Amino acid sequence: MARSRLPSAYAGAVHLVASGISFAYPGRPVLDGVDLRVSDGVRLGVVGENGSGKSTLLRVLAGELKPKAGEVRRRGSLAYVPQELTETAGRTVGDLVAETLADVRALAARLEEAAAAFDHETGDLRQLGGLLAGVEHLAAWDADRRVDVALTRLGAVRDHDRRLDTLSVGQRYRVRLACRLAERADLLLLDEPTNHLDDSGVAYLTESIQSWRGAVVVVTHDRELLDDVVTAMFDLDPAMDGRPALYGQPGYHEYRFAKAQMLARWHQRFRAEQKRAAELAHRLDRSYEGLSDEWRPPKGSQKHRRGTRARIHVKAADRLVEKLEAEAVDVPPPPPALAFPDLPALSAGWDPGDPLVEVRSPHVLAPDGATRLDLPGTRLAVPPSGRLLVTGPNGTGKSTLLAAFAGTLPLARGTRTARDGLRVGVVGQESDAVAPEDARRSAFDAYAAHALALLSRGELDPDHLVPVAALGLLSEEELERPLVELSVGQKRRFDLALALLHAPHLLVLDEPTNHLSVDVMDALTTALLRTSAAVVVATHDRRMRTDLADWPVLDLATVPA
Structure with missing residues (x-):
């Protein structure tokens, strides 16, 4: 996370210029000769395949990474919210809020001091006017209320005493995002900002970006957000000349056309x-x-x-x-296309009229004994080839319910019954399917290790093993790289591959579109509509919910506790 220390948009028009930017990780070039200009009032959407360098580009623009070649020039204050956030032990929500308001309060104090000491006969009106313009630009008198409104609208933790390192990834992200939106910086850089937001949060984010008085660069897979807010699209996938392309038309549909x-x-x-x-x-x-x-x-x-x-x-x-x-035109190989496997609906001898999994009155406890989910009198059953879409605001227990349904979280009360020999493929909201000891392995070796673990537990039929190379989710070069070197989006593709490895009868997917490129999202949605396997999905993605509108829906906001 990066931010400037002194707001200065009032000093002149703000813009960002990146010239000839190249960057490479050891043995792996990512960006090459990227040129980019973002002027005041521009809201630029950055898209591209997973691993194309979107997050790396934002880090270079924010000054977190130094380019191998080229330069970045910024004017004005900066607020940057990356995808992955780490926190120093002991820091609290209140510390982050105080940091957010520090510059605003410092500027207001400078204005107050200057006004008190101002000599109306010899004083410099220009200097005083500049300070006043800065205070007005940041709406310093309204800063505390703005932070509180942003925390509330994004569903973030408002308790200033809560330690950030005790929050979930999504909770921590929402606190960060709320603070950065309240800053009113001149240049706002956002990396996948809708990943941890429900409908109310996305609506507030959309309003904030649409009314932003500076410039915005947003990396996002959210097709609705692209349609609603961006004024231009920057695609890091190479065009015919081998370079990224700028599409001046606003909106996702125009860009795709x-x-x-x-x-x-x-x-x-x-x-x-x-x-x-x-x-x-x-x-x-x-x-x-x-x-x-x-x-x-x-x-x-x-x-x-x-x-x-x-x-x-x-x-x-x-x-x-x-x-x-x-x-001749040197056409690079196209990005891998998802080749979704033919998943089974049933195993031999199963009665097609019985559900694959049934959960009754689920009650799940957190490690500290607090209730995470309690749905007395609720019966949830999915038949072979069944479908279920789970919706609801953040905090209603969607992820907990899906984990209980998949059998990865135990029930403190209630029952879960499943077919003998049922194979379940799970994609969690975050990338946690790989054991820490596998992080240094190549993606191919980690996939093989996971297959052996399933085999040893009797959860894999060797005749139904799905080869990772056949899925089109990762290229041959990506499969040979250590998992720790893959981008967030590539790791997400690997999570999906692991879920499909043993040809599951049931797929349980929690926010499956998080971090995926828009092309993979479109292909995945089509595959879920066609597969013979049963599918349970929880998602905030508005386009995916529209595409799955014919499915049965369980809205946890309407289920009585």
């Missing part, structure tokens, strides 16, 4: 050149064949004339091939 047109032209040109190359190669082969035979006519008739012509033909063909290669 423009990109689809670009890709169509790209592939059309590539196919045409491949066809021409094949034709020239065939012509060259025939010319060389003629040269080796010298195309000799019958004895006594201009013995070397046709051989000379053959050499001329070869040279002409060589020149054409060289010209084609010089002008």
Whole structure:
């Protein structure tokens, strides 16, 4: 997390300029020659495949990472909220709020001191006016209320004595986001801000970005947010010239249409050149064949004339091939496409009329004995090939219910019954499927270790093993890298691969779209609609909920406790 110490937008128009930015992690280039300009009033959406460098770009723009080449110039104050947040032990919500308000209060104090000491005959009105403009820009008189409203609207913890390191990832993120939105910085950088927000939180975030008086750069997979707030799109996936592309049209649909047109032209040109190359190669082969035979006519008739012509033909063909290669478009391999496996609905001998899993009156306790979920009189059952969409605001127990339903959290009261031999694939809200000892392993080795663990517990039928390379979620190069080196989005793809490894009869997915690229999200939604396996999904993603609108819905906000 980064922020500037002195608000200064009142000193002039704010903008950000990145010129020729290149960055690489050890042995792995990420950004190459990125040019970007964000002026006051611009709300730029940054998109691209997982691993394309979106979060890295934000860290470079925020000054957390130093580029290998190029420079970043910023003007004005900065607020940055990254995806992954770590906290120093002992820091509280109140400490973060005080840090947020420190600059505002310092500026207000400077104005008060300057006004008290101002000499109306010899004083510098310009300096005093600058301080006043800064206080008005930050609405310093309203800062405390703004922080409280932001915490409330985002569903964040408001108790100033709560330690940040005792909060969940989502709770911690909401506190950070609320404070940064309340700062009214000149430049706001957000990395996947909707991941931990419910509908009310997303609505407040949308309002805040739409009314932001400075500039905004937001990395997000949320297609609705892109439609609602951005004025332009910056796509880190390479265009035909191998560089990122800026799409000036506002909104996600307009961007997708423009990109689809670009890709169509790209592939059309590539196919045409491949066809021409094949034709020239065939012509060259025939010319060389003629040269080796010298195309000799019958004895006594201009013995070397046709051989000379053959050499001329070869040279002409060589020149054409060289010209084609010089002008050819080097089309990089397209990003892996999700190849969702054919999952089973039942195992042999199962009665199709019985539910796969049934939970009655679930009551789940936290480690400290507090109640995490209590739904007396509630029966939740999913049949083979069944569907269920779980909704509700943050704090209503969606994640707890899904974990209890999947069998990964024990019930303090109530019952859970499941088919013998039932295979359940689980994707949690956060990337916690990999054991810490596997973090340094390659993705491929960690996948194999997980398969062996399932096999030893009798939860994997070797005849139904789903090879990770066949899923199209990670490239061959990504599978060979240690898990710890993968991006957040790539780790999320790996979580999905682990859930599919043993060809589950039931998929339990908690916020499955978190951190995924928009292309994978679209493909995953299509796969969930078509699969024979039963599926239970909890999601705040508005586009996914619209796509799954025909599914049975359990809204925990309406279930009596």
